[in-house]
Amino acid sequence: MAPSAMTRWTAALSDAQPVSFWLDDPGRPRAEPALTGTEQCDLLVVGGGYSGLWTALIAKERDPAREVVLVEGREVGWAASGRNGGFCAASLTHGLDNGLSRWPDEIGTLEKLGARNLDAIEEAVARYSIDCDFERTGEIDVATEPYQAEELTAWHGEMRRQGLASGTELLDTDAVRAQVDSPAFLAGIWDRDGVAMLHPAKLAWGLKRACRSLGVRIYEHTPALSLTQRGAGMGVRTPYGRIFARQVALGTNVFPSLVKRVRSYTVPVYDYALMTEPLTDEQLASIGWKNRQGLGDGANQFHYFRLSADNRILWGGYDAIYPYGGRVRAEYDHRPETYAKLAGHFFRYFPQLEGVRFSHAWGGAIDTCTRFSAFFGTAHGGRVAYAAGYTGLGVGATRFGADVMLDLLAGDRTERTDLEMVRKKPLPFPPEPFAWAGISLTKWSLARADEQDGRRNIWLRTMDRLGLGFDS
Template sequence: MDVVKALADAGPEPFWLQDPARPDAGPALAGARTCDLAVVGGGYSGLWTALLAKERDPSLDVVVLEAGRVGDAASGRNGGFCAASLTHGLENGLGRWPDDMHTLERLGWDNLRGIADTLVRYGLDADWEPTGEMSVATEEWQVPALEEEAEKAYEFGWEPILLGPDAVRAEVDSPTFLAGLWDRDAVAMVHPAKLAWGLADACRSLGVRVFENTRVTGLRPDGGGLRLAAEHGTVTARRVALGTGPYPSLLRRVRGFVVPVYDYALVTEPLSTGLREAIGWRHRQGLGDSANQFHYFRLTADDRILWGGYDAVYHYGNGLRPELERRPATYATLAKHFFSTFPQLEDVRFTNAWGGVIDTCSRFCAFFGTAYDGRLAYAAGYTGLGVGATRFGADVMLDLLHVGLAPGEETERTRLKMVRSRPVPFPPEPFRYGVIELTRREIARADRNAGRRGLWLRTLDRLGLGFDS
């Protein structure tokens, strides 16, 4: 296994964004516009908000403002795991809102089904594969955790399949797999960029005006509405929804709750028929291992393997720069781990190696709020599960803005403690960087120490700030 050779021809462009289906850029904002609802952000969060708003009230005039290209940020760079969970897994949700978990699980399933229904209703091709996800144990200490996870899932109506070493390797053949937990219903695989492009097309088909290459630089009250300023124009809206993910929020009060964390991925060349047979994987489910520093991996439509995760890198001062999307040391680590997992693929080469930024908050799932007397709503902090959960977050924002509702009307979503509460904010620099780096080191140490969490991680757990990669 020669990692350097395997990575020699890997280009820096995200695999998904090279797809021939990628549309040309839409127009940028020019001049002064008005609308009923302005949505800032042209990723999943913003596009779902615009689409659902028009479905609730077709008469609304809706504008989407995207700083770059639709789907070019996190929405076009992730692994394409579209999960039903709204809480970053049962354990995280149960630790925070145990009384609401049955409701949250039901809403999460409804949300996943709503995504699938939307693709059918608008005729969108996003390589949707409802194959589920399989968590695998690669160390003995991880096996009991999978068994406990299965028991909790059964209590909430899910029916995952617990697999021993022979059964899990019959599904996907790796000498490192000791056990598996396959949830066939709670996750679908999707082409993430096609999903974003398709949502934008659906929005336009309903009359939404989508402006690309339009970075919003200012926000202020204007009469009974809010005025958004960009380089070459303005939009004055009665209501505003912010879906800017890891990028600095137009609301300063939100910035302390989110840190941008870089995640990295590789994609192989297409596997030959012989190599596919060597690893099995006939059911094409998404996979993830059970370490704290975990990997996620899946097959693409043309039988490549996407392999990502493990390193989660924060840069001092909430660093966000294009050059941070490239990290050769992490690519080498990922490639080494790939060949350890699949030694039968030792001659396979990687065609793409890239990075993207995740909006992380201390409770590992989205939080919500309003400002300007309820004329503005925001959602952020999805921490890697935004492919699915952003649709739910869009509905929450629209509920908070009372789109299609009576003034003051509550919904099942807005009554949730998850929606009414906020995460613990991150400390200011330099403490922020120090806390995150210490946590990363302690997570790695726990993985080396049979999963035993040291004093620092146990303290974070007691405070409801438990972290993994």
């Protein structure tokens, strides 16, 4: 990369605000007061992201008489639910490829349940009048290297053979560039119906309002500090009070679980994103994108990108940073060297947009597990349920996870709880320094694979055989 080009591209970051674009909104709702004193309820939900919000909402929909309390350590939607790219996918398995490789015998059921779950999200957005810029545009997986184009063609053929290609379209170079005009794009698969774009923070805020409308009692700035069994129920201690609940659902995801044995199943991986200023009509015309799909490229170190309602481009991904020891800290939320790298990549993909500036740059932690899709379980004799490990695809799948947690707490055998995906857990991560060494070697190997036409070295092939399958 020529130094002059890098200077021009990084100059586009000079006014970028170090905060999530989605959360930088004057319409952000005021926080609810913290809990003081003692509360009692039938169901306590810990965590005010999508996982907790959907659980509280569906619990009241299932039984309006159930007393539900939700506590959030800061404010609803402040973490991953307000920082993500706003891709709301039907897939429950972090993509069809991952699901087919791990659960081939039940992939048809998983795909059906995922489609039903996305439909239910769209229905809830309409029913509760949640203004979150919901657009069922679909997503295009694009190839930016010849080997990726060959892989996409082969993969679409496999999807057809498996009877899983409905609603998808294979795009050659001309067809994909007719959708979004980048000189980097060589081919694509367009999933026309399986992904929606939305404003992630507004979805969280709308779910909060919907929960309150059904009678859920919400306390913000109320971290849950400990979880103990109390008679036939559970007790949770908070800074200024206590809560006694018959049952508890944990939606804490990347943060340390109150069920300590669950902690080894996830590690935090930091992801970063940029948001441009709004494009002019001329700039938007120069790249097409009339159908407003989400996009992601086919590399191991991949980018994801989409249009906002006011025609900004969100550009994220590529670097995935694991902090030694797996600690979640605010100091990791910003990484200027990654922002500079992302800016350079953006203008290589869209050279016709040179001169566009970035208004926001931010990052945050994702709860990653070794199978890249959520896992579930119970503790304390079935009084506590948890779901975690969404690995960056939780905007849609957390609603399914909420249903699973409520099924488990009810002791119900359902189509969801019968799934192998629900009954079995991923492999846990090893302790340090082995986790750091393994993740670092994996990142290096994935970068090498991208440089060598996708060829996976012996480390990645070993991970594949072990069912860890590290890829995008």
